[in-house]
């Protein structure tokens with residue numbers, strides 16, 4: 396018999412903690428869930444009466460928060476109280492790439508995870524199940540266990556690994572109907588307690604239980620495999636551009652082989668997002684730390700190919716615009732790392748903009764969901780130039796037509812659906828001639844644009 400969970404605490408109210416726990420609250424109205432965060436502004440936004448102001452944009456999320464918030468879903472900054480009251484604690488804090496000391500630029504920074512463990516150890520008075528929801532290096536549970544077991548307060552902690560596989564933009568759909576739920580652990584009762592929660596809406600056949608280390612490593616491996624597919628097709632896109640092959644046709648042709656499969660074969664300006672690069676760097680670091688040089692180098696190539704793709708896209712713009720973009724206005728449509736999200740972490744747009752700004756281009760950005768503040772913060776973070784210069788060279792506007800007005804070229808960086816339905820004739824009429832479009836997402840219709848007299852360049856054609 397497994398323990399019945401009545402109260403859950405989730406530490407970290409970010410892109411994972413917020414949507415994941417909202418869905419658990421929706422599906423399990425009998426469980427009281429408190430999501431806590433040390434970022435008071437973020438918690439205030441989750442509690443905002445106007446659902447438009449939630450800190451995470453995901454289709455379907457507002458409706459779920461509207462239903463569960465105040466019933467069995469709460470957002471709070473009182474971390475100690477939530478830890479104290481919970482039977483089960485999810486840790487969903489950020490695990491960014493380390494930017495200091497040993498492993499700088501490669502290893503995952505586990506300081507936030509360790510802080511959580513120490514806080515839980517200091518607060519807990521009765522037995523708790525701890526669930527690793529964050530993506531962690533394999534064997535992190537051993538470190539957590541050591542911290543928790545050495546508190547001397549007699550509390551039993553059971554650690555489970557339950558990595559999250561949701562993709563941004565489709566988070567709610569992925570959570571409600573996951574391909575699988577993965578639970579790694581050692582204690583059967585703790586595993587059963589978590590299985591029982593998911594079993595409220597996920598078919599038992601899709602709930603996979605493994606040992607702790609397989610679960611931790613599967614998450615890094617899944618992201619590495621997904622990113623590898625994108626880098627593989629992007630490498631072929633470069634070859635398509637030289638040979639007259641069309642990368643979409645190649646994707647379709649290979650994807651119809653059921654052994655290869657059709658998904659995740661869309662060539663692009665490069666993958667972004669907070670996790671692919673971070674998780675592969677982490678995998679590479681772990682492999683190196685075990686002396687597995689060949690393994691490390693194999694996975695490192697996935698990142699090198701992604702960097703090459705972003706550089707190649709920018710180089711193509713410069714070359715096509717008669718080898719200079721100095722003083723030329725380039726309109727960026729899209730800044731988010733993919734459509735249907737306001738997340739810009741590691742977005743290809745940031746790096747393409749940076750290359751073009753080094754060539755003294757002037758960039759005007761329109762993205763339906765990303766704020767000007769976020770765009771400047773992304774550029775400032777690179778430290779390539781002063782923040783005044785970034786503001787001078789980059790303008791952020793509220794409509795696509797403003798962005799494209801008087802531009803030498805339009806670059807499509809995100810595959811927002813709305814870009815397809817713009818009045819492209821109007822855009823062309825506003826632009827300098829010849830009017831160039833560089834489609835980093837293969838989103839627009841070549842024939843339509845060429846009929847309007849655009850010079851149209853798409854990745855992989």
Ligand SMILES: NC(=O)C1=CN([C@@H]2O[C@H](COP(=O)(O)OP(=O)(O)OC[C@H]3O[C@@H](n4cnc5c(N)ncnc54)[C@H](O)[C@@H]3O)[C@@H](O)[C@H]2O)C=CC1
Nearest residue numbers: 407408409410411432433434488489490507510529530559
């Ligand atoms: N973003 C995504 O789509 C996915 C992310 N993941 C993983 O989930 C984890 C979380 O990612 P995100 O939600 O994107 O990060 P995030 O940065 O959006 O949210 C993390 C939150 O944790 C809070 N936090 C950090 N330390 C804390 C502490 N000691 N006490 C209280 N709050 C604390 C931060 O203030 C922040 O609001 C990462 O390990 C990531 O790799 C996994 C699957 C998908």
Ligand SMILES: O=C(O)[C@H]1O[C@H](OP(=O)(O)OP(=O)(O)OC[C@H]2O[C@@H](n3ccc(=O)[nH]c3=O)[C@H](O)[C@@H]2O)[C@H](O)[C@@H](O)[C@@H]1O
Nearest residue numbers: 559560561562563625659660661663666667668670732733
């Ligand atoms: O660990 C994570 O953070 C998550 O990372 C990815 O999810 P996410 O980064 O949100 O979005 P994806 O749909 O995977 O897209 C990642 C990037 O790859 C690009 N991509 C994706 C697919 C494709 O065919 N081509 C392509 O260029 C996207 O445009 C985007 O920039 C994984 O898909 C999730 O399973 C995982 O949980």
